[in-house]
Structure formats: structure tokens, C-alpha cells
Amino acid sequence: MSIRQSRNWFSPDYMVHKKTRKSGYGLHPLDDYLKKDRIPHIWCPGCGLGVVLSAYIRALKASGIPQDKTALVSGIGCTGRAAGYVNMDSFHMTHGRAIPFATGLKIGNPDVVTTVFSGDGDLFSIGGNHFIHAARRNVDFNVICVNNFNYGMTGGQAAPTTPMEVRTSTTPYGGFEQPFNLPSVAAGAGAVYVARWTTYHVEQLTKGIEEALHKDGFCFIEVLSPCPTGYGRKAGQKAGKDTMLYYRDKSRIEHGANPNDVSLDDKDEIIVGKFVDRHAPTFQEKRREVFQKARDMMGVK
Amino acid sequence: MGVKKEGTYFMGGNIACAEGAIMAGCSFFAGYPITPATEILERIANRFPELHGSYLQMEDELASMASIIGASWGGRKAMTATSGPGFSLMMENYGLALMTETPCVIVNVMRGGPSTGLPTMVAQGDVMQTRWGTHGDVGVIVLSPASPQEMFDLTIEAFNLSEKYRLPVILLSDEMVSHMTEKVVIPKKEDITIINRKKPECTPEEYLPYCPDEDLVPPMACVGEGYSIHVTGLTHDERGYPSIDEKVQNMLVTRLLDKVRNNAHDIIRYQEHMVEDADIIILAYGSASRSAREAVDMARKKGIKAGLIRPITIWPFPEDRISELAERAQAFVVAEINFGQMVYEVERCCRGCCPTYLIPRMGGSIHTPEEILDRIEKISKGGGQ
Numbered sequence: 001m002s003i004r005q006s007r008n009w010f011s012p013d014y015m016v017h018k019k020t021r022k023s024g025y026g027l028h029p030l031d032d033y034l035k036k037d038r039i040p041h042i043w044c045p046g047c048g049l050g051v052v053l054s055a056y057i058r059a060l061k062a063s064g065i066p067q068d069k070t071a072l073v074s075g076i077g078c079t080g081r082a083a084g085y086v087n088m089d090s091f092h093m094t095h096g097r098a099i100p101f102a103t104g105l106k107i108g109n110p111d112v113v114t115t116v117f118s119g120d121g122d123l124f125s126i127g128g129n130h131f132i133h134a135a136r137r138n139v140d141f142n143v144i145c146v147n148n149f150n151y152g153m154t155g156g157q158a159a160p161t162t163p164m165e166v167r168t169s170t171t172p173y174g175g176f177e178q179p180f181n182l183p184s185v186a187a188g189a190g191a192v193y194v195a196r197w198t199t200y201h202v203e204q205l206t207k208g209i210e211e212a213l214h215k216d217g218f219c220f221i222e223v224l225s226p227c228p229t230g231y232g233r234k235a236g237q238k239a240g241k242d243t244m245l246y247y248r249d250k251s252r253i254e255h256g257a258n259p260n261d262v263s264l265d266d267k268d269e270i271i272v273g274k275f276v277d278r279h280a281p282t283f284q285e286k287r288r289e290v291f292q293k294a295r296d297m298m299g300v301k
Numbered sequence: 302m303g304v305k306k307e308g309t310y311f312m313g314g315n316i317a318c319a320e321g322a323i324m325a326g327c328s329f330f331a332g333y334p335i336t337p338a339t340e341i342l343e344r345i346a347n348r349f350p351e352l353h354g355s356y357l358q359m360e361d362e363l364a365s366m367a368s369i370i371g372a373s374w375g376g377r378k379a380m381t382a383t384s385g386p387g388f389s390l391m392m393e394n395y396g397l398a399l400m401t402e403t404p405c406v407i408v409n410v411m412r413g414g415p416s417t418g419l420p421t422m423v424a425q426g427d428v429m430q431t432r433w434g435t436h437g438d439v440g441v442i443v444l445s446p447a448s449p450q451e452m453f454d455l456t457i458e459a460f461n462l463s464e465k466y467r468l469p470v471i472l473l474s475d476e477m478v479s480h481m482t483e484k485v486v487i488p489k490k491e492d493i494t495i496i497n498r499k500k501p502e503c504t505p506e507e508y509l510p511y512c513p514d515e516d517l518v519p520p521m522a523c524v525g526e527g528y529s530i531h532v533t534g535l536t537h538d539e540r541g542y543p544s545i546d547e548k549v550q551n552m553l554v555t556r557l558l559d560k561v562r563n564n565a566h567d568i569i570r571y572q573e574h575m576v577e578d579a580d581i582i583i584l585a586y587g588s589a590s591r592s593a594r595e596a597v598d599m600a601r602k603k604g605i606k607a608g609l610i611r612p613i614t615i616w617p618f619p620e621d622r623i624s625e626l627a628e629r630a631q632a633f634v635v636a637e638i639n640f641g642q643m644v645y646e647v648e649r650c651c652r653g654c655c656p657t658y659l660i661p662r663m664g665g666s667i668h669t670p671e672e673i674l675d676r677i678e679k680i681s682k683g684g685g686q
Contacts, residue, residue: 035531038542068527073371084531084543089524091374092533092543094397097367100359104368105524107355108329108375112525130367133360287355294350 033057033067035087042081046232046240048199048225052146053082055202055223056117059209071114073102075122078152078227082117096127099134099143106141110284113213114141120161121151124180128160135189135218137283142212142219145182148227149235156230163264167234181263186220187276193219194259194276199226200247201272208274217282224270312485314449314478315382318408319344320487321456322380323352326495327406329372329379331357331365333387336420337476338410341382362387366394369405373398374532376523378460382408384476385427386417389434396435397534398469399557402511402519404498406459411475411587413664423476424664425587425638431471432616438554440561442568443471443616445586449483455613461496462568466560467518473615475638477588477667505529511553512539517560561617570613571622575601579608580631581677584623584647586612588667589636596673603674605681615643623650632680636660636668 034057043049060070067088074083076095083090089112093101098116106114116123123131123145131143150168151157157170161182165174186194193215197205205223212219226232226243237243247270254262255273262271281289295301312320319341322330330349332342342358349356355372359365362383369379383391388409398405413419414426427434431443442462444455456472463470499520501508505528513519522528535543536550544550561568574594576582581600585593590611600607610626612619627633632655635644640661648657660676662668 035529035542037540068529069525071524084533087529089529090531091371092531092535093367093370094393094534097363097394097397100364100367101371103357103359103364104329104331104371104373104379105375106371107357107368108372108377108379109523109525112375129360130364133364291350291353298351300351 030054030057030061033060033087034085038085041085043078044229046226046228047078048148048223048227048240048243049079049082049146051199051202052144052205052223052225053085053117055206056115056144056209057086058206059213062206063210063213065113065213069112071105071112073098073105073114073116075118075127076153077119077122078148079117079119079146080122096122096125096130098122099127099130102141103134103137103139106139107284110140115213116141116143118143118145119152120145120147120149120182121159124182124185125160132185132189135186135191135220138190138192138217138280139283140216140218142209142221144209145220145222146225147182147222148225148231150227150231152227152230156227156234163267168231179264181259182222183220183259183262183275187259190218190280191220191276192217192278192280193274195220195274196222196224196262196272198224198247198251198270198272200244200251204253204272211277216285217280307487307489310485310487311482312449313340313482314446314452314474314480315340315410316344317449317453317485318382318456318472318474318479319348321453322406322460323348324453324487324490324493325378325457325460326497327378327380327460328352328354329369329375329377330354330381331359331368331372331379332381333359333362333365333383335384335387337412337479338382338384338387338408340479341408362390363393366391366398366407370394370398370401370403373403373405374524378404378464380406380408380460382410384410384412384420385414388427388430392430392435395469396437396439399435399439399441400534401532402467402521402557403469404463404467404521405469406456406463406472407469408456408472408474410479411473419665421476422665423588423638423667425475425589426642426664427473428615428637428639428642431473438558440468440558441471441616442466442468442561442614443473445473445613445615446478447587447590447611448478449481449485451613452478453485453487457493457495461494464496464498465518466564466568467498467521468560473587475587501528509539510541511537513556517556517563565617568614569617569619571619572611572613574609574611576608576610576626578606580606581608581634581680582626582630582632583607583609583634583636583673583677584612584643585609585636586615586643587638589638589662592668592670593636593673595670596677599670599674600677603678605677607677618646618650620646620650623647624652624654627651627654630655633657634660634673634676634680636673638662638664638667
């Protein structure tokens with residue numbers, strides 16, 4: 001008898017599987033896109049991650065790209081767990097390394113539509129260098145950055161996106177570091193598509209992700225998202241709903257705004273919209289061209 | 302530019318390594334310039350356009366390592382090459398590759414350390430780093446070439462072992478071997494054995510990405526093949542799903558270690574030179590083994606029964622053979638270009654049967670045969686310390 005046949009199921013997760021069946025798995029039209037035995041997820045009540053993940057799934061469904069030709073790559077953190085829930089090829093990598101992994105994956109198999117789905121700390125603190133270089137290379141994949149302004153999974157520490165003077169567990173008297181303006185970083189590094197939405201702008205976000213899925217090159221979408229547990233409590237937004245109302249009241253849509261002018265320093269206004277949508281040859285296109293010239297020179301096919 | 306067919310060449314170690322990779326079917330290379338490994342990157346960059354391969358110069362070694370793991374899951378044979386400072390950065394995702402059982406090859410051309418150390422000069426100080434450098438318990442395969450010919454042969458071997466056992470394999474060269482130019486024979490392509498990873502034969506519904514076969518290696522589905530795989534660096538069960546259960550940790554890590562331990566007989570390679578009747582056995586690897594071999598021949602001429610064992614796989618260590626030899630040898634002498642790393646492994650395997658001596662060297666140059674001979678002579682007269 002082979003090991004495969006003789007092996008007993010040993011994972012306690014199978015208990016969870018039974019529970020989800022009872023709770024009505026399979027009734028929702030997007031359930032096919034989720035790994036049913038991985039539901040329920042670990043995200044807190046009021047968290048915005050479910051909204052962003054379902055926007056991604058809706059966009060993917062609308063795009064018509066076959067599920068088995070898509071890949072979701074994530075780093076570490078609450079957002080990083082998204083890769084574990086989707087029913088497609090998914091990769092949960094080391095902290096900050098989702099982008100270089102995705103670079104290899106996409107170049108390794110260019111037929112697969114690849115999306116990096118990760119958080120602000122993962123992508124812009126530990127992974128910041130990889131982000132700017134992938135944008136510069138214009139490798140053909142999408143980055144969805146769920147920005148909840150803190151490190152949620154480790155309990156609400158300051159991130160490179162945490163606004164000045166906000167209290168977190170590592171800035172107990174208020175932060176004093178200038179946060180990143182993410183669209184500006186992305187546009188400055190060379191991203192061909194840059195947008196910002198919030199979890200309040202579900203329709204626009206879904207449409208934006210769909211656009212990015214179809215667009216060649218390095219596309220970046222920042223999604224502002226509530227984190228009542230780690231961030232909201234100390235920032236005066238105790239429930240997820242408070243943050244959503246804040247997004248509703250303070251957001252202003254301004255397509256084509258200069259990314260340098262959309263920083264979140266001004267607490268009275270959040271500028272959202274599609275800021276950059278331009279064409280530039282992708283890494284793959286440019287490389288094909290140069291390599292072809294080299295082959296012509298060498299006289300090989 | 303280019304070696305395209307079989308023949309005999311006068312070739313540098315790093316060039317032979319790049320040619321070996323190409324011969325093994327490597328079609329993705331990511332690297333970052335670093336002395337003394339840069340020639341591998343340069344050679345690949347020159348050769349890949351005609352071969353339709355993908356070469357990427359990454360922003361750092363963290364990214365190089367992460368991207369070859371990505372490319373491997375994209376279905377490619379992938380490699381990177383570096384030296385000590387870059388190798389330290391790669392430790393993070395080396396662990397990821399071990400945990401996710403990703404076949405790939407890492408070349409580490411050792412130079413003097415610690416830190417920036419001696420960029421252009423030889424050392425063998427990374428031996429234990431290859432074994433224990435990444436956190437957690439790991440089973441690893443590390444090969445040690447001692448000539449440009451072996452840079453070619455063992456690069457192919459490294460790919461084969463990585464594909465067969467689904468893990469990152471390290472080719473642990475040193476500056477001397479990498480920058481040495483010697484005769485390299487490239488055999489006919491059809492005479493070279495190439496091993497490719499096992500693919501699943503079942504349907505996606507039946508497929509369990511981390512359920513192993515008898516050899517403890519699970520078949521590997523890659524991205525875009527319709528198997529809806531989930532790959533994580535977290536402790537995972539047979540479905541690839543994360544788990545925070547002690548039992549799952551136990552099953553997984555035990556298998557990852559056993560994969561190498563139980564297959565050690567298939568993995569371990571070493572070369573012996575006149576050990577059958579030897580009283581004093583020298584153990585050396587890489588460039589140090591070349592001086593040691595010369596010293597053995599010189600000792601024999603003086604009537605001292607010396608012999609040489611050269612581990613080609615450093616890890617797993619050929620411990621059974623060392624234990625066997627220790628029972629009848631008078632002494633083991635380890636010549637390595639560090640202040641004592643493998644000597645402790647030899648000492649452990651000797652189990653007190655015979656004394657173990659170290660001929661250390663700090664790096665910057667290799668031992669001279671005379672220096673090793675001198676020590677052999679002293680030991681043979683009963684005064685080794």
C-alpha cells in the first residue's frame with residue numbers, strides 16, 4: 001500500500017470544513033473562487049479585507065480570465081492570508097518578498113495573470129525596495145496594496161503609512177515619522193497604472209482591478225481599509241463602520257490627479273481615483289526585442 | 302560566444318558552472334553582481350538570448366532568491382549565484398524553498414569573511430552556514446566542487462538532485478576553484494543524465510500537493526496547470542493549507558528531514574585516494590583538497606601511509622564512511638580554509654576511535670602541500686598537536 005493510500009487525514013482543519021458546510025457554503029455566486037475548506041477566515045469583525053478580496057474576485061470573474069490561469073501572491077500579515085482563501089494557484093511568501101517571487105513566477109510562466117495582494121507594511125516597509133524595482137522594470141503584474149495604516153497581525157504597530165501623531169502600540173505618544181504617499185511612490189518608480197480607492201468605493205475598486213487585470217505592465221492599486229482592532233481603536237475609529245463613514249464623508253474622487261498631490265496628510269480630505277494610466281513597454285516586451293536583436297546578430301533563431 | 306557542443310575546452314570554473322546549468326536545462330537565472338561569482342551571471346547573460354532563457358539582474362540577493370523560487374513554481378529550472386554577503390541575504394528564502402519544497406540551485410562561491418571580508422580571495426568559511434544558516438530544522442544537500450570540470454558536472458548534479466528531491470541544492474564552490482582555468486570536458490548531451498521533477502498523475506480533485514510518495518517526495522504541480530495549489534512558508538498539511546497544530550509540524554518537518562536522511566545513500570558522493578591501507582587520513586574538500594592530494598603523494602614517497610577522502614556532498618555528510626575508516630586509521634587530519642568547521646563533524650563521526658587534527662587556514666590563500674605534509678610527518682611520529 002502506498003503512503004498516499006495509507007495516510008489518514010490528520011489535520012484538525014477538517015472539523016472546520018464540516019462547520020462551513022452547515023453555514024451555507026456554496027450559496028453565494030462567488031463561492032467557486034474560494035477554497036471552501038479554508039472558510040471561515042481569520043479576519044476580525046469590521047476589517048476591510050473581505051471587501052477588497054471580494055472586489056478582486058468580482059473583477060476576476062468579470063474579466064473573463066480563466067481561474068486556472070490566474071495566480072495570487074501575497075506576503076506576510078493579515079492581508080497576506082488572502083492567498084490562502086482563493087481557489088486558484090496561490091502563494092503565501094516570506095515577509096516583503098511577494099513581489100520578487102511574483103516577478104519570477106510571471107516570467108517563468110507568462111500565461112498566468114499574476115496579482116500581488118498584500119499589505120502596506122509588507123509591500124512598503126520590508127518590501128519597499130522590491131516594489132520600486134518591479135515598478136521600474138514594468139514587469140507585467142498587478143499589485144493590490146491594502147493599506148490599513150498599521151501592522152495589524154502583530155497587534156497594531158506603526159507602519160510606514162501611519163499618519164503623523166497617531167498613537168499605535170509602538171508610537172504610544174503619537175507617531176513622528178513622515179508616512180509614504182503610496183501613489184506617488186508607485187508613479188515615481190514607473191508604474192503604468194496607479195489608482196487609490198477605499199473599501200467604501202466597492203464599485204470603483206472592482207472596476208479598477210478589472211482594468212488592471214487587462215492592462216499590460218506594472219499596475220498599482222492602493223485600497224484604504226479599516227482595521228478597527230489594530231489601528232481604529234487608537235485613531236478614534238472604534239468600529240469598522242466608523243472608518244467607512246469617515247471614508248464616505250472625506251473622500252473626493254479626482255481622476256488624473258497628480259500623485260504627488262494626493263498625500264493623506266490633510267485629514268479633511270482623501271483624494272481617490274485613477275491617477276495614472278499610461279502605456280510603456282513591459283519588461284517582457286522590451287527584453288524580447290533586445291534578445292531578438294541579439295539573436296539576429298548571432299545569426300540564430 | 303559560446304560552447305555549444307561536446308568537446309574539450311580550457312575553461313574557467315565559473316564559466317563551466319554556467320555551461321553546466323545550461324546543459325542541465327536551466328532556463329531562469331536571477332542574480333546580483335558579487336565577487337567572485339559575477340562571471341556566472343555574465344556568462345548566463347551572454348548565453349541566454351540564443352537559448353530563449355530568462356536572465357534577471359535583481360535589486361539584491363533577497364530578490365534573486367525569491368524570484369528563482371517563483372520561476373521554479375512557474376515550471377522552470379532556476380538558479381542563482383552569489384558569494385558570502387549575498388548568501389547571508391539568501392538565507393531567508395533558502396528556508397522558504399526548503400519549506401515549500403521548491404527545486405532550485407544556489408551557487409555560493411566562498412570568499413574570505415566575516416562580513417565584506419576578502420572579496421577577491423579564497424576561504425571555506427560558509428560550510429556550517431549552508432547547514433544551519435537558515436532558521437529551523439532543515440535537511441539540506443550541498444555539493445563541493447574541486448575543479449572547473451566539477452563545476453560543470455556538479456552543477457548538473459545539483460539540478461538533478463534538486464529536481465529529484467524537491468529542494469534547493471547548494472553548489473558550494475570557493476574563489477580558487479571558481480577562478481581556476483583548466484581542462485573541461487563537455488560530454489555529448491545524450492550522455493548526460495537529466496532528471497526532471499515528478500508531476501502529479503491524478504486529477505486536481507484528488508491531488509494533495511504535499512502528500513509524498515514512497516521516496517517522501519511529493520509530485521509537484523506548477524502554476525497554471527489547473528491544480529489550484531496553495532504554497533505557503535507556514536507549517537502546512539498535505540493539502541498545503543497552513544496549520545498551527547503540533548502534529549502537523551511534526552509530520553511535515555520530520556518528512557523534510559527524512560527526505561534527505563533516508564535517501565542519503567543515493568545522495569552522498571565522495572572520492573578517496575589511497576585510503577585503503579592508510580594510517581593517516583586527510584579529509585579536505587574544494588580547493589584545499591588539491592593541496593591535500595599532493596601532500597598525500599609526497600607522504601607516500603616518504604613511506605608514510607597517508608590517504609585522502611574528499612567529500613563531494615558536504616551535506617549530507619558521509620558519516621558512515623568516516624566512522625568505518627576511523628576504526629582502522631591512526632588519525633584523521635582535516636585541512637580546511639577556516640578555523641575549524643567540518644573538523645567537528647569528523648570528530649563526531651570518529652566517535653573517539655582515533656584522534657582528529659585540524660590544519661586551519663584563515664583564508665586569503667590555500668594550504669601549501671608542504672604545510673600539510675609537515676603536519677602528517679609530525680602526526681606519524683606521534684606529535685600532532
